[in-house]
Amino acid sequence: MVRATVNDVVVAESSDTAFVEGNHYFPPESIKVVLSISDTTYTCPYKGHASYYNADIAGKTVKDIAWVYPDPTSKVEIKGRYAFDKAQVQVA
Numbered sequence: 001m002v003r004a005t006v007n008d009v010v011v012a013e014s015s016d017t018a019f020v021e022g023n024h025y026f027p028p029e030s031i032k033v034v035l036s037i038s039d040t041t042y043t044c045p046y047k048g049h050a051s052y053y054n055a056d057i058a059g060k061t062v063k064d065i066a067w068v069y070p071d072p073t074s075k076v077e078i079k080g081r082y083a084f085d086k087a088q089v090q091v092a
Helices: none
Strands: 002-006 009-014 018-020 023-025 035-044 048-057 060-068 082-084
Touching: 009 048, 009 082, 023 082, 035 060
Parallel strands: none
Antiparallel strands: 002 009, 018 023, 035 048, 048 060, 060 082
């Protein structure tokens, strides 16, 4: 079981993550907090366009906590899965 936490608050938990380039990508049903779309975007030359998300955790907005590739260009199995910013989230 892989768990993503912020200050002991579980934000995602799953035994079905995809591990790609050092990040665990969690399926949408494993997300335990409400995510809201951010204005931040990123385009990876390997995976394509990513959308970022904010989360409200314990009354505080955590900006750009997660990202998702809605339609990755590579064959990696991360479509629609969420990865978390390691500077803000502990994943183990």
